[in-house]
Amino acid sequence: MNFLSLNKIFGQREKKLLKIIANHKKKLFLAMFFMIIVAGATAATAYIIKPMLDDIFINKDKTKLFFIPLVTILIFFLKGGGTYAQEYLMNYVGEEIIREFRNSLYEKIIDLPLSFFHEQKTGTLMSRITNDVNIVKSMVSIAVTSLLKDVFTVIGLIIVILYMDWKLAIGAFAILPMAFYPILIFGRRVRKYSTSYQEAMARLNIFLYETFSGIKILKTFTMEEFEKKRFYIKTHELFKFEMKSAIAKTLSSPVMEFLGGLGIAFVVWFGGSRVVAGISTPGTFFSFLTAVMMIYDPVKRLSRLNSTVQEGLAAINRIFDVVERETHIKELKKPILLKENSLKVEFKDVSFAYDLSEKFVLNNINFKVESGNIIAIVGVSGGGKTSLVNLIPRFYDISHGNIFIGDHNIKDIALTSLRQKISIVTQEPILFNETVTDNIRYGRIGASDEDVKIAAKAAYAHDFIEKFPKGYNTFVGELGNRLSGGEKQRLCIARALIKNAPILILDEATSSLDAESEKLVQKALVNLMKGRTTFVIAHRLSTIDHATQIIVLKNGKLIEKGTHNQLMKDKKEYFKLQNMQNVRKMDMKH
Template sequence: MALNKPQQDPRANGQAPTLQPVLESLDEQAAREAREARIRQLLRGDDDELLGKAYDGRLVRRLGTYLVPYKARLVFAVVLMTISSLLSVAGPAIIGFAIDDGIRAGSWEQLRFWTLVFLVTTIIEWVTNRGRVHIMAYVGTKVVANMRSELFRHLHRLTLNFYSNYSVGRLMSRLIGDVGVLQDFVTWSITGLFRSVFNLGGIVLAMLLLNWQLALVAFAVTPLMFILTNYWRQRVRQAYRATRQRLALINGYLNESISGIRVTKSFTREARNFQHFDDLNRSFFDANVEATRLAALFFPGVDFIGSLATALVVGVGGWLVLGDALTAGTLVAFVLYVERFFDPIRELAQRYNTFQATMAASERIFELLDLEPDLVDAPDAKPLPPVRGEVVFDKVSFAYREGSKDVLHDIDLYAKPGERIALVGETGAGKSTIIRLLARFYDVTDGALLIDGHDVRDVTSDSLRQQLGIVLQDTFLFTGTIADNIRYGRLDATDEEVRDAAQAVGAHDFIIRLPDGYDSEVGENGSNLSVGQRQLVSFARALLADPRILILDEATSSVDTATERIIQVALDRLMQGRTSFVIAHRLSTIVNADQIIVLDHGRIVEQGTHAELLARRGRYYNLYTMQWAQQTQPTL
């Protein structure tokens, strides 16, 4: 840092002293500290925390309900696991018998018999293990598929209020990350846990039955094993959590950087982004080094303790063999058992974090599944019959959250069937909120919203929205063909009807010029199309759905003047005979409205036609003269 370097006195050169180097150094230090603070702040969040209790009976019981349909397979897998474990435990004893009864006794028949027995048990153990893994892989995949489908359906039942407070990244973490943790648990950990415990118990029992004195010698090192395991378990929890959290930060920043690459290049932020990513990457590297250090301590430590136990068994056992108190076959069997004794202990230690992750992932998944939508159909809700399009806002007030400040106040609005209603006002005036209430993305707080005399709270949401056509400012196209996107709101539409809708809004001409016409892939969110082309496709989608009430939320604000001329005629035809609510910045969409509603801070301050409101020289007149009149001026 420049602050630490010796600085030449500027007065020696006749220059005036300057604080610039010091200030630049302080700026760099402040920026670095800010980045580090940001990382610490992000790491303090518990959203990516994958560790919890190693066992939670409530969660385990609930997870068990997803396994009930596959209980027959699970029982069969447990049977196979038991057989394979018994055969695995019997292996060293069989080798001991082959040495004592065959090699030491000089009996070729006994040696051949025990060799054949060992070969058969090995084959059966392999077959049963393979069957167990195959069954549990199937069960784990099915459970995860069912849970992921349940989550997906549940997310579609939740309201927009939920999505306003829950990031897409967190939802993807639930659908992919947490569910993946459960798949690993079901596939490997359920039977793997019992297999490790079963093997450990079987090995201990076999050693005690062979020679309990030598077994105690082998068990003498177990206190060291427990000390090492407990030390590792306590520290590796934090290390693994740190690596996951830092990896989540890297993935999130990568996603944000790639999505916003145009903005980054526009503001020449590459160097700053490089530095921030390097900070995150270095933090992830440090966490990985710590986790690797612990792994390098634990696993070689287990091997060393196993070797120490083997040395004790060989030393004491060899002494017993020389004194004819122990056979050579038993000693060999003991050595093999000692080598296998630490395998289940090592596996159980590794499974500990898996159990913690499973409990934490399960809790978050079930918390999401238990979240009830804050807007549901009434128990006695009835389907909304085909409507004419009469819309009444009767003293409607609305707040997005209970106890928060109202964003709409006593809205009185009456729209006759077929009328065109324009909503104007400054940002935050409440225009989009009125649209959301009309589509019943939210329920009114006070008052009533009626369509053809039906309170929208008394009808099913699906039947209401099926009679609405919505075109938003931020057009969203789904991955697929152009025809698929136009047909999105009416899947039974024919190819001819799709073409007619596209022609009506002026989209047909550009579509047929594409390489595959209507079968052209639009890419992710229409990345292969221009903004204006995406907007035209969205108009065709709305037209094909043939709604009785049309909602245009600044739908023409993203298109150029030439494209607007193309769709303006189509829009007039689309709105003909339909009740239309329009939020627009374009003057041409406003002046022909039957009613212009001027909003300010959630209140209707003016209402009338374009000519009437201009004559009043009030709020609308000011908006018109400041923002829209310039659109009518010729370009010089």
């Protein structure tokens, strides 16, 4: 095989995998050493039959009667010990490779930009880390073990076979491949169904994840029966693939056994006639037969090797598809680190589309917020408010135009430095299954318990936290759905507060609060906004009283800009929005 064709078989990814495997070469070499011992011991087991029969049973040799059992003990001791050592080492290497893959997958996924998570289902990503790495591991351990141990064993046994009776061997080698051929056929089928099974299993995982996490919606729409039926379809699919592969597997062994029996019958007839004719001895014959029977298992594994490797390579491809993904958000080689603590923000001709093939959700946006000022962003739903603020921490890259923070283009600033200067309360309050304290401290790891309490007080969260069974040490998960929307929001505000960043983004931060708590939180926010460059998105226009500037977004365009009084005088979109709210308030009073 020349180098070129080797290159074709081993693509970049396979080479990378080989490199990863090669990192463990010390253990692999040690494992190889034990594999050779096991292979030698296996061949010796077949070999020893000859002196056992010929010398003990036929020639009645007394020293051999003592000597051969001792050798047998030694052979089996070496075989057992070697198998243990080799399997221990191979498992160790396999598990290490799994761990390395899991870590690099998680590292990569966590670092990928948000847009990646819009196109990939959470369940799919989870199955990369849980399932696919296992497939790779079994490929590595089976492939390496087969290639070394089984190849050595087959070589050892063939030597025994040839040594015993090469004429008989030639006859047997002509007939045995016929017995091995069906394994290939059945193996291919088993592999096809097991791939389908894996894929169906991944779909089932995604389904489970979605129905369990959306259980409330499922129940609201009384979709229990509907989902149960969809689930039955999925389990039926799994059942079908499992049965088909079970049939292929179980059919293969009787067929194999029958063909093997034919082969053995031939060996008995041909070999037996040579013993009867006095050309060969019974010991030679049985030693030969034992070796032929022992060669069956390693050859079976070797014939399966191809499909195991194919499956593993498919999994490796899926893994590398994630690991090798280009991060779209690019940083300069020497990005700027933001040192200032008061930062103005300016949008210059900013246009943005989530996907280059899709329509722009923001068009030529221009505005400027002086350091420490508050800007309110209003407009009907879907106008592009959330999209606009998401551009500031570079969750997505702008399609055209530029955003400046302080005097720097955000593209030139180190991502972590940029994001450290920005505090966000997102539209959906998201908490982790940690304690209340840990959730708030997420804003600034290293904040003292006292700081956490101060932040909670400022966010008007302290009182309800105190009422939890374990107070600040209550796990959010233990509370289950006991946290109200407003309580969750206030915890998120406390988390943003403790970060103490010069730029603050509040996306509907008070939308789930009743009028009374809103007033309280409003007070907290006023404290929070002081001295910070703040972006406030609010449907309720009362929350934007403190804004020095208001911009109105509609269909991705900035259609109005000014102070509350100016915009009221203009009597355009903002005026309409205000009036609609007032009318609604009047309606409620009636």
